[in-house]
Amino acid sequence: MRKRFRIREKGARTLLQKWGATGAGRLFKKSLGEMSVYQKRMLITPSYRQLAVNKECPLLELPRSNYFYKSQGENLLNQFIMNKIDNKFTECPFYGVERMTDYINYRYGLGVNVKRIRRLYKLMALDTLMHKPGLNERCIHFPLFTQ
Structure with missing residues (x-):
């Protein structure tokens, strides 16, 4: 009540x-x-x-x-990782989550999980420049023009 x-x-x-x-x-x-x-x-x-x-x-x-409520924000490690992701992503916008995880782990010696990188990608609103699944399938809503 x-x-x-x-x-x-x-x-x-x-x-x-x-x-x-x-x-x-x-x-x-x-x-x-x-x-x-x-x-x-x-x-x-x-x-x-x-x-x-x-x-x-x-x-x-x-x-x-x-x-x-006051939000906590990201910790220093995540901010460091986000900075490195941003630097590398500007050079190579085709790097996906798994490839970026391998790069961060190899280059900086961090034991970072794929799930953390995926969450940071989503937080930074990053999307790779590659074909998504189903792009080459024909759409039934648009007519196919042939000559």
Whole structure:
């Protein structure tokens, strides 16, 4: 069962103005389901004395743990590996995950797993320049023109 919080009239009015309430009966310009966690986090005002953070979070349907969460980021080893991947990938954009793993392990003597390199490739949004499977198959949606 969800807790319901009473908001003082003056506090509610100022909060609604800050949150961008419209006069057409909708509380937000976007519904809460469409907002990202970052957008909801930006709506919370910790300096607002009349409504505490633990009361604002349920109003925005945001768990308190999401409000206080700070991401760890990548550790120094992963940053070093990402730097080396970036340097090599600019030279050889056709290197795939397994070939890059062999290069990193051989060149720098690290015992890096393929799964780590694959995750870092995805994090860096890298994609190799090679043919993907099924590119030479005929597409039925497009007509074949012959002369």
